[in-house]
Every structure is written in C-alpha cells, then in structure tokens.
Amino acid sequence: MPAHPVPSWTVGDVVVHRIDETPLPPETGPWLLPDATADVVTRHDWLRPDLADPDGVLRLASHSFTFTAGGLRILVDTGIGNGKNRANPAWHDLSTDYLERLTAAGFPPESVDLVVLTHLHTDHVGWNTRQQDGAWVPTFPGARYLVTRVEREFWAGRAMDEPRRQMFRDSVHPVEDAGLLDLLDVPAEGADIAPGVRLLPTPGHTPGHVAVRLTSLGDAALITGDCVHHPVQFAHPGIGSCVDIDPEQSAATRRTLLGSLAGADTLVLGTHFPPPTAGRVAAHGDAYRLIPVPPEQ
Numbered sequence: 172m173p174a175h176p177v178p179s180w181t182v183g184d185v186v187v188h189r190i191d192e193t194p195l196p197p198e199t200g201p202w203l204l205p206d207a208t209a210d211v212v213t214r215h216d217w218l219r220p221d222l223a224d225p226d227g228v229l230r231l232a233s234h235s236f237t238f239t240a241g242g243l244r245i246l247v248d249t250g251i252g253n254g255k256n257r258a259n260p261a262w263h264d265l266s267t268d269y270l271e272r273l274t275a276a277g278f279p280p281e282s283v284d285l286v287v288l289t290h291l292h293t294d295h296v297g298w299n300t301r302q303q304d305g306a307w308v309p310t311f312p313g314a315r316y317l318v319t320r321v322e323r324e325f326w327a328g329r330a331m332d333e334p335r336r337q338m339f340r341d342s343v344h345p346v347e348d349a350g351l352l353d354l355l356d357v358p359a360e361g362a363d364i365a366p367g368v369r370l371l372p373t374p375g376h377t378p379g380h381v382a383v384r385l386t387s388l389g390d391a392a393l394i395t396g397d398c399v400h401h402p403v404q405f406a407h408p409g410i411g412s413c414v415d416i417d418p419e420q421s422a423a424t425r426r427t428l429l430g431s432l433a434g435a436d437t438l439v440l441g442t443h444f445p446p447p448t449a450g451r452v453a454a455h456g457d458a459y460r461l462i463p464v465p466p467e468q
Contacts, residue, residue, distance in 0.1 A: 184387050189234050206411070250294060286311055295442075299346050435452070
C-alpha cells in the first residue's frame with residue numbers, strides 16, 4: 172500500500188485525483204448546515220453509513236481535485252492550508268501531509284499549471300500559499316491562479332471581519348502581489364478554460380461561485396465546490412449553509428443544478444463530501460439522492 176494512497180476516478184481519458192487534506196470534526200455539520208438536523212438526516216437510509224453516522228451526524232471532509240486536460244496540470248481548490256491563524260479551531264494551525272499527497276498523485280507543487288478557485292472562502296484558498304522564511308509565498312509558483320471577476324470584486328467591496336482579512340493577507344494577497352491571479356468573466360452558459368474543462372456559474376453561496384465541469388470521450392463529471400456541501404442537500408435542496416451570501420439564490424442554484432444532473436451519467440465530485448466522495452444524481456421521491464461511485468484506487 173502506498174504511503175499516500177490517492178483515490179481517483181476516470182472520466183473519458185482524464186483521471187481525476189482526490190487530494191485529501193483532513194476530515195472535518197463532527198460539530199462541522201450542525202454549524203455549517205444547521206437545518207440538516209439529526210431528525211432530517213436519519214430519515215434517509217441512503218446517507219448511512221458513509222455520509223452520516225447512525226445518530227444523524229453528517230460526515231464532511233476537506234480535499235482538492237487534480238487532473239490533466241489539454242496538456243495543463245490543473246488543481247481545483249486548495250483547502251485550508253498549514254500553519255494558518257484561523258478563528259475556526261478545526262482550521263487553525265493545521266499540520267497535514269497535503270503536499271506529500273499531491274506529490275504522490277503525480278502533481279508536485281512546481282508542476283501545477285493552473286489553480287482554479289471555485290470561490291474565495293478560507294477553506295478553499297489555504298494552500299494557495301505556504302510559509303517560507305517567515306513570509307507567505309505562492310505554493311504553486313509556475314501556475315496561474317484563476318477566480319471569477321465577480322468573486323474578487325465582491326470581496327474587494329465588502330467590509331470584512333478580521334479573520335477574513337487575515338485570510339486574504341496570507342492566502343490571496345501574496346498570489347496577487349506575485350502577479351499570478353487571473354480574473355475571469357463567466358457568462359451564464361459558462362466559460363471554457365481548457366479543452367473539456369468549463370466553469371459554470373453557480374452563485375448564491377458567494378456571488379462569483381463556480382462549479383467545474385469536465386467532459387472527455389463522451390463522459391462527464393462535475394466538481395461542486397460549495398454549491399452543494401453534503402449529499403443531504405440532494406434530498407433537501409432548500410437546506411443551505413450558514414455562510415451563504417444569498418440563501419435564496421443558493422437554493423435555486425442547487426435545485427437547477429440537481430435537476431440538470433438527475434438521470435444523467437455525470438459523475439458528481441463533492442468538494443466536502445466524505446468518502447466515497449463521488450456519485451451520480453438520481454431522482455428520489457420529490458427530490459434526489461446520490462448513487463455512490465467508489466474510487467478506482
């Protein structure tokens with residue numbers, strides 16, 4: 172068994188790797204999705220045992236996805252990061268083997284060409300930088316970092332509390348100062364960033380949030396970012412996150428997205444879904460459920 176096993180799924184001729192950072196503690200679910208109460212969760216047998224525990228506590232995780240498309244080595248979201256000063260105890264001053272896992276997947280930091288940030292939240296930008304000689308420097312110095320213009324301009328114009336300002340100081344500004352951050356306009360139909368890779372606007376959680384759609388040889392996959400945090404939202408699309416900027420828009424985005432995926436052969440890869448992490452959307456009652464697809468390794 173490799174020291175750092177790397178779960179992966181094949182989409183046409185693209186191999187998508189999950190780069191594990193850390194499982195999130197049990198208290199994350201009640202904080203993040205407060206309407207996903209134990210009573211709600213335990214109504215759905217299909218969530219157990221992998222996606223929720225027998226008492227209805229949601230399982231959640233932090234990880235990234237990486238793949239090669241059009242000759243570009245692409246990383247989607249960068250997790251929480253090591254050694255960061257964070258208000259959330261589950262995110263504070265982590266020391267994980269994330270970079271070793273990334274390297275074990277065949278993507279050492281210096282080899283990454285493109286970092287796609289689905290949005291600018293603390294647990295999606297942390298490994299943008301790492302500490303070197305007392306300063307925060309880009310972890311992926313040969314990469315372009317990509318975020319939507321709407322997303323960056325929203326936060327630039329918003330009054331932020333000190334924890335969020337700290338996150339921008341250590342995980343966003345160093346990338347901007349190095350000239351590595353690109354802002355992309357994403358129309359309603361999406362924007363192609365590489366052959367077979369399209370960013371789809373999925374606003375609500377944040378104004379400029381995107382999901383990432385992959386297509387190859389007739390196969391398709393979708394990396395959710397935070398438009399869906401947990402599969403319980405398949406059964407209850409109206410359940411939103413406590414940090415959604417626009418809860419009504421977030422729910423509408425989720426309903427539209429899940430409706431478009433139900434019955435399709437699209438592999439859904441959840442950015443916070445615990446193992447098995449991936450699956451297909453099926454109609455179930457008056458909503459949906461996840462049909463899990465375990466990794467191939």
